[in-house]
Amino acid sequence: MPAVADLDLAALNSATKYPSILTYHELDQRNNGGLTEKVTEFSGDVVLTEKVDGTNARIITLPGGDYFLGSRETLFYARGDRVWNEKLGIVEALRPLAERITSPELGIRVYYLEVYGGNKISRASAQYTGAQTLGHRLFDVAAIDPAYLGLPLADIALWRDKGGQHFHTEQELTEIAVDEGIDMVPRLATLKGSELPTGIEAMHAFLAHHLSTTLVALDAGAGGRPEGIVLRSMDRSVIAKARYQNYDRTLQLRAKRR
Template sequence: MGGREGYARGDRVWNRRLGIVDALRPLAERISAPVDGIRVYYLEVYGGNKITAASKQYTGGTTLGHRLFDVAEIDAATLELPQARIASWRDGGGQYFHSEDELTEIAADQEIELAPRLATVAASKLPTGIDEMQAFLTHHLSRTLVALDPDAGGRPEGIVLRTKDRSVIAKARYQNYARTLQLRAKQR
């Protein structure tokens, strides 16, 4: 997926050409606020024809989709701190990001589709070599699971690998592994 653009009620500046704000506005207007503090929803908007170079893999037209991939909670008092303390809090990992189980519950409660979950794999079973990771990607995701119409190209961008507690997060991208393998082949 790709393309991100922030928006909050009352925002005055955004890139209207991409359509991201218009695609997310109905969701932003219907989701409920937490009882205490601030909840930040991290969504990825994909498709369209101008969001990223991969847009055509999700739609043959201009349709936009979105998927939730993370949620954080912030104590409202944090925003009253001096700017330097807020930056330090942020840089030091002060945000509370929900666990996989909590994220799934919030998505269901708010009726927001999650980015697809593919499998649970023990860390010791993840490939460590370039060729092996390319095979792993192809085995677990040979075509996108979020095509928006039948005319989508269908080639996936990659897989996000993360532990349930979010202590480790990485993205394995097809393009990176393919490029590395091509460079190796040229050097031989």
């Protein structure tokens, strides 16, 4: 593992970016925000978790205690920085956590968290707080081999986009969260893949049944409307998201055609 001063920060940033997650029903390219009937297929057990509407953030931890903080696209802070980018409240929310969590003995460990609430972190901030309270929840952890940092940036991006990052399983993720004392995004249920709805209307009802109000409100003034649900296989080989907004939009479009 190279010393922090010798790290290629562009390579580190690219190798640790969180990958895009597909929607459970495929997005309809002909209708902005709408969905088609094609679904993501799951087999075996599927874990349902709340999808929190905030900003995607990273804590990148290195052997010896060094760490970096960033959004999905950009690194904002390194351990010991006296001045940092205040954008989105990520450093404010995550620096205390980054200072106390365990460093990996080898390689790079990345904690992926949703930072939410606060002062307009997202358009949905008021659904989680009425007092501009800032919160965070862990939703994934990955182990990154430092050897990939030596590749050209284009190759790193290709490796990442083809699933090269090693994400921990549901059991491993839960154990890490417990060991480090980090709150996770809420677990709603565990179902068989065959129990998941396949129709648009059925999935809309499924969302309302499993998550009618957010479980991560930060104070009594929160509006409470949730964003949706993330579905993931136990080994995280398949992961997809189902957002109220997409299903509402699709059903509205269908109603107009009648």
